[in-house]
Amino acid sequence: MPELPSPWLEFLTAVDTALPEPLLLHCIGGFVVSLFYGLPRPTGDIDYWTAIPPNVDLDTLAGRDSTLARRYGVYLQRVTISNMPEEYDTRLTEMFPGQFRNLQLFAPDPYDLILSKIERNSGKDRDDANYLYKTLKLSSEVLRQRFHTEMRINLGLPEREELTLKLWIEIFETDN
Numbered sequence: 001m002p003e004l005p006s007p008w009l010e011f012l013t014a015v016d017t018a019l020p021e022p023l024l025l026h027c028i029g030g031f032v033v034s035l036f037y038g039l040p041r042p043t044g045d046i047d048y049w050t051a052i053p054p055n056v057d058l059d060t061l062a063g064r065d066s067t068l069a070r071r072y073g074v075y076l077q078r079v080t081i082s083n084m085p086e087e088y089d090t091r092l093t094e095m096f097p098g099q100f101r102n103l104q105l106f107a108p109d110p111y112d113l114i115l116s117k118i119e120r121n122s123g124k125d126r127d128d129a130n131y132l133y134k135t136l137k138l139s140s141e142v143l144r145q146r147f148h149t150e151m152r153i154n155l156g157l158p159e160r161e162e163l164t165l166k167l168w169i170e171i172f173e174t175d176n
Contacts, residue, residue: 004096008035011072015062016100024104026050026092028079028116033128036095036107038135046105047079049116050089082119085150088112110136111146118147118161118168126168133172140169 004012029047033039051058062068062076069075092106108116110132117125132138147165152158 004035004099007072007074011062011068011074012096012100012103012105014068014072015076016103018061018068019056019102021053022102022104023056024050024052024106025076026052026089026106026108027095028082028084028108028113030124030128032095032107032113033132036093037110037113037132039128039131044073045075045077047077049079049082049084051078082116083151083154084108084116085112085146086154087150088116110138111143114138114143114168115147115151115165118151118164119155121164126171129168130172140173143169 025046025048027046027048029045030039030041030043031046034041034043045064048058058076058078060066064075064077066075088108091109091112093109095105095107097104107113114129114132117129133143144165147162152162155161
């Protein structure tokens with residue numbers, strides 16, 4: 001289990017203490033790539049796709065302009081510009097089990113994490129995806145299959161994202 005460095009440990013402990021009931025966060029983005037999968041790059045936020053229950057006002061509690069964000073220099077951010085494969089939630093892994101009383105952070109499997117970055121397609125997203133693919137020795141066939149069976153149907157421009165995936169896989173398989 002990865003260790004939570006400062007200021008994440010203090011920040012998340014403060015969030016946990018402020019929660020009146022259990023909260024599950026399905027995290028994505030740089031926080032997961034760096035703190036769960038080991039990519040050595042800093043990040044200042046925890047992007048999350050889903051919060052359960054959804055009625056907790058996380059923006060006020062721990063968002064970019066919150067008191068906790070000002071105190072610790074990091075924050076929680078709900079991501080709405082990305083899509084996830086349909087069955088991603090069946091493959092989640094708890095990131096820091098037993099660390100907190102009410103807060104549970106979950107990471108998607110690496111294939112789902114890569115696919116969550118396809119639409120935005122920034123340089124950082126490609127670098128993160130390339131790191132995951134190579135470090136974890138992922139399969140391009142699994143990536144393609146999951147894209148076609150669980151993700152393509154939910155995309156606004158599926159042909160564009162399919163081309164992006166094709167180009168990313170070419171980069172993954174040829175870049176040294």
